[in-house]
Amino acid sequence: MSNDENQHFMQNLTIIIATILGILCLLIVFIKAIGNNDQALSDEQMTSLINQTRPVGSARNQSSEQQTTTVASPVASQPVEETDSGKQIYDTVCMSCHSTGLPNVPQLGNAADWEERIAQGEALYENAINGYTGSSGMMMPPKGGNPSLSDDEVRAAVDYIVESSQ
Numbered sequence: 001m002s003n004d005e006n007q008h009f010m011q012n013l014t015i016i017i018a019t020i021l022g023i024l025c026l027l028i029v030f031i032k033a034i035g036n037n038d039q040a041l042s043d044e045q046m047t048s049l050i051n052q053t054r055p056v057g058s059a060r061n062q063s064s065e066q067q068t069t070t071v072a073s074p075v076a077s078q079p080v081e082e083t084d085s086g087k088q089i090y091d092t093v094c095m096s097c098h099s100t101g102l103p104n105v106p107q108l109g110n111a112a113d114w115e116e117r118i119a120q121g122e123a124l125y126e127n128a129i130n131g132y133t134g135s136s137g138m139m140m141p142p143k144g145g146n147p148s149l150s151d152d153e154v155r156a157a158v159d160y161i162v163e164s165s166q
């Protein structure tokens with residue numbers, strides 16, 4: 001009785017395991033077939049693509065070379081943009097004080113305001129970078145209050161002020 005049940009159980013178990021193994025094998029074969037198919041396809045596609053696009057590819061290379069040469073001219077004129085960046089920095093950071101007519105703040109374009117200051121030379125830059133409080137008691141904040149500016153950017157903005165105020 002219990003032997004019979006055991007046999008029955010074992011039979012069922014074998015069938016189940018066999019089925020699972022069979023499904024697994026089918027899956028593996030299926031996946032392999034898909035993989036092979038894909039590879040075969042992509043290999044074919046690769047060779048046909050290479051053959052088809054060779055002239056197109058070289059034409060593209062040429063046109064991209066042409067593009068880089070046309071792009072090269074604005075890059076070459078970057079020094080002009082650098083003097084512009086002084087103006088840009090001035091417009092975003094310095095203008096709020098130096099173009100708004102605040103009392104005791106030297107104003108952009110007012111030569112009299114700047115004449116003696118410009119005569120200081122290097123100290124003019126250092127005062128703009130490190131901050132400066134003159135005899136009026138008004139404070140020029142370090143880097144115009146924007147510490148994320150580099151020293152060179154502040155210098156560029158000072159250069160712009162000087163150019164515009166002589």
Ligand code: HEC
Binds near residue numbers: 095137140143
């Ligand atoms: C919060 C207002 C304010 C901002 C913003 C500001 N400045 Fe000034 N700046 C002043 C004041 C005030 C003075 C004059 C201080 C004095 O002489 O008493 C001054 C003076 C200067 C001077 C003359 C320094 C000297 O040695 O006489 C320079 C150069 C200058 N600023 C550059 C800049 C630059 C560049 C920026 C922007 C990056 C800037 N400032 C932003 C208020 C400001």
